Amino acid sequence: MDLDLSSVEPFRAEVRAWLRAHVPAAPLPSLETKEGFAAHRAWERRLHEARLSVVSWPEEYGGRDATPLEWLVFEEEYYAAGAPGRVGQNGINLLAPTLFQHGTPEQLARVLPPMASGEVIWAQAWSEPGAGSDLASLRATATRVAGGWRLNGQKTWSSRAAFADRGFGPFRSDPEAGRHHGLTYLMFALDAEGVTRRPIGRIDGKPAFAELFFDDVFVPDHDVIGEPGSGWRVAMSTTGNERGLTLRSPGRFLAAADRLVELWQAHGDPADTALRDRVADAWIRARAYRLKGFETISRTEDVGAESSVNKIFWSELDVALHETALDLLGPDGELAGEWLEGYVFSLAGPIYAGTNEIQRNVIAERVLGLPRAGRP
Amino acid sequence: MKFILDAEQRLFGETLDKLLAQAGTPAVARDWAAGRPEPGLALWRSLAEAGLFAVAVPERAGGAGVLPVELVTAFHELGRHGVPGPYAETVAAAVLLDRLSILAEGPAEGAAAVRRSGAAEGTPDAPSSIVAEGTADAPSSFLAEGRAEAWLPGIAEGTVVASLALPPLVPYALDADVASVVLTVEGDELRTAAPGQVRESLDPARRLFPVVPGDVLAAGPEVASAAGEARDLGTLACAAQLVGVGRRLLEVSVDYAGTRRQFGRPIGEFQAVKHHLANALVELEYARPLVHGAALAYGSPDFSHEVSAAKAMASDAAYGAARIALQVHGAIGYTDEYDPSLLIRKARALRAAWGSPADHRARVMSALTGP
Structure with a gap:
């Protein structure tokens, strides 16, 4: 057992130097606004030109074939540098791993390069008005037609869909089959004929997600991921990425915890040991998350349902860390700013990617082996 | 890596x-x-x-x-x-004795002249105090080789049971009545110690003794720094022990929830029970890498505060698992005769042993922000 990171130090140094030279001095406008979305897309292009937008991908698609350890180090440097949020993350972290596992070579070659450059930004379209935690009850349909499929129905809470270019998600292609069968995983253009999108203001009013209405939207066969009817299995392979390390890398929390310690030094009352302990806890837990990441990439077996353990930990850490920062700011804690933006963002963490209650069920049944309750 | x-x-x-x-x-x-x-x-x-x-x-x-x-x-x-x-106390004592005996053997020529003091008062278990007297350009006083060399092999073989108090974080010597060597460090003095009147612990298998300081074995700033290293290693051992206590409590609680039936079904089918147990797992899963990370920092300047981080989180994780274990077991877990209740009590006791979570969070913050 060791924690020898010397082999990745040259890579770390290169990333750090590039970021130091290129990260915008002033923060970009919020990526949940039209203007901010465009600015973040331009940033993705700059990252891509330095081959830093998708370091862990194969070179042929715009990556560097970076090892998981190099990826973790990239993420540490990225967030430590205060670099902008990744507007392309839903595609890069949720769709791309699904394509690597289930996509055809043609799909990889067509979809990945424009994703890597920010030319095409992707939105996840899973939830429906009647299918949130109970995703398998989804009702939006895909009907077989010559050369492809016709989509009908509604998706909602689709992150980034207000401004993104394309979406992906599961649709019911065989209404006769059981809940987890007869689903097909598809990619579609958000500006295709028959798609109506209605941005939804999140709790701070910014249009961070959208409702999508499908009215006979045509999708060609080559935009089906995996076999028709196997959409549940394809979707579940995405959840491992979503709940696991890739969506929320340790670097993000390490950087935030370091900033929290700085905030404590600037604003903290040394006599307020209760608040000081919360700062310490945020730092300790960010560090635990980092080390757990090193443990995860050191293992050879599939992490599987254990990714749910991860999802609970990072989402709760994110909320606690930002709550502590706002408390530290006292009366200024309610004022718009980076900490408040981070806080609003963190509040969604325990809800999306499978609520933390669903994750606890998964952990209890599939990691601890407790008996399944009678569910449909 | x-x-x-x-x-x-x-x-x-x-x-x-x-x-x-x-x-x-x-x-x-x-x-x-x-x-x-x-x-x-x-x-x-x-x-x-x-x-x-x-x-x-x-x-x-x-x-x-x-x-x-x-x-x-x-x-x-x-x-x-x-x-x-x-x-944990014996392991800490081993490190303390080793550090001070290396110094006594000393690399620097003529650094210390050895002076025997009170040789006649020595007991068989605790041989006479031997202190080394410093010279002007050398450290003041160190444990001379004789005693540490007698105790260390015994510790390795299991024939010497050591205990120690390192106030203020470790004020009592655990199980000092069965220990063949009892030590205490106060300020920059290492002394032998005699156990006082036993104090009862929540964990009946932890017998805590205030100590009555005896002979000075060594003195000088090196004693304080060796004691700091010993304290950190003992704390790390305790953190690892806590994660183990929590793990076992989770294991037995999962087993119990899978077999204990109420309302015609195993209680482990109920989400309220499931979520408690899932929460216990999440905390333990992150305490373990902190303990391993701190272990790998041994010998580095970060060791001390990494140990503190590990101890704070391991204490919370294990104690949280103990509370959940008690709740999942119900009344049976609250009985003295039920074996897991020994661990439920131990989790609470070890939480404060070798420094409370608050002590260790304070140590982390002072390392991060300076005193």
Whole structure:
């Protein structure tokens, strides 16, 4: 057992130097606004030109074939540098791993390069008005037609869909089959004929997600991921990425915890040991998350349902860390700013990617082996 | 970079696990609590033979040098099985004695002239004090080689049981009445110590003794720094033990929830129970890498605050698991006779041993922000 990171130090140094030279001095406008979305897309292009937008991908698609350890180090440097949020993350972290596992070579070659450059930004379209935690009850349909499929129905809470270019998600292609069968995983253009999108203001009013209405939207066969009817299995392979390390890398929390310690030094009352302990806890837990990441990439077996353990930990850490920062700011804690933006963002963490209650069920049944309750 | 136990480290843990499973540790702990230490001392010697103390004793005294990852692996098993005895204290004493005896042997020529003091007063177990007298350009006083050299091989072999108090964080010497060596460090003096009147602990297998300081064995700033290192290693051992205690409590609670039936079904089918147990797992899963990370920082300037981070989180994780274990078990978990209740009590006791979570959070913050 060791924690020898010397082999990745040259890579770390290169990333750090590039970021130091290129990260915008002033923060970009919020990526949940039209203007901010465009600015973040331009940033993705700059990252891509330095081959830093998708370091862990194969070179042929715009990556560097970076090892998981190099990826973790990239993420540490990225967030430590205060670099902008990744507007392309839903595609890069949720769709791309699904394509690597289930996509055809043609799909990889067509979809990945424009994703890597920010030319095409992707939105996840899973939830429906009647299918949130109970995703398998989804009702939006895909009907077989010559050369492809016709989509009908509604998706909602689709992150980034207000401004993104394309979406992906599961649709019911065989209404006769059981809940987890007869689903097909598809990619579609958000500006295709028959798609109506209605941005939804999140709790701070910014249009961070959208409702999508499908009215006979045509999708060609080559935009089906995996076999028709196997959409549940394809979707579940995405959840491992979503709940696991890739969506929320340790670097993000390490950087935030370091900033929290700085905030404590600037604003903290040394006599307020209760608040000081919360700062310490945020730092300790960010560090635990980092080390757990090193443990995860050191293992050879599939992490599987254990990714749910991860999802609970990072989402709760994110909320606690930002709550502590706002408390530290006292009366200024309610004022718009980076900490408040981070806080609003963190509040969604325990809800999306499978609520933390669903994750606890998964952990209890599939990691601890407790008996399944009678569910449909 | 490979941040998981290697095959040998895993095997070491599995070997200890098997040995302890066969030893019937709950009965050993109950005997220990009742003042019958013989089964516990026999187990002590078996564990020593399996190499437990070798990982904290230098090679020249028959050990393997401090192997911090092996050490936390072993203490995790001691925690899982609720083994009674001053294990963390003995490991800390080994490091303290080693550091000071190296200094006594001293690389610097003529650094210290050895002076015997009060040789006649020495007891058989605690030979006479030997202090080295400093010269102008040399450190003041160190433990001379004789005594440490006598105790360290005994620790490695399991024939010397040591306990110590390191106030203020460790004010009592655990199980000092069965220890053959009792030490205390106050300020920059290392002294022998005699146990005072035993104090009852929530964990009946933890017998805590205020100490009455005896002979000065060594004095000087080096004593304080060696004591700091000993305290950090003892704290790390305790953190590993806590994670083990929490793990076992989670294991037995999952088993119980899968078999105990109410309302016509196993209680583990209820989400309220499931979520409690899932929460316990989440915390323990992140405490473990902190313990391993701190072990790997041994010898670096970060060691002390990484140990504090690990101890704070391990304490919360294990105590949280204990509360959940009690709740999931219901009334049976609240009984003295039910074996897991020994661990429920131990989690609470160890939480404050070697420094409370608040102590350790304060230490982390002072390392991050300066005093």
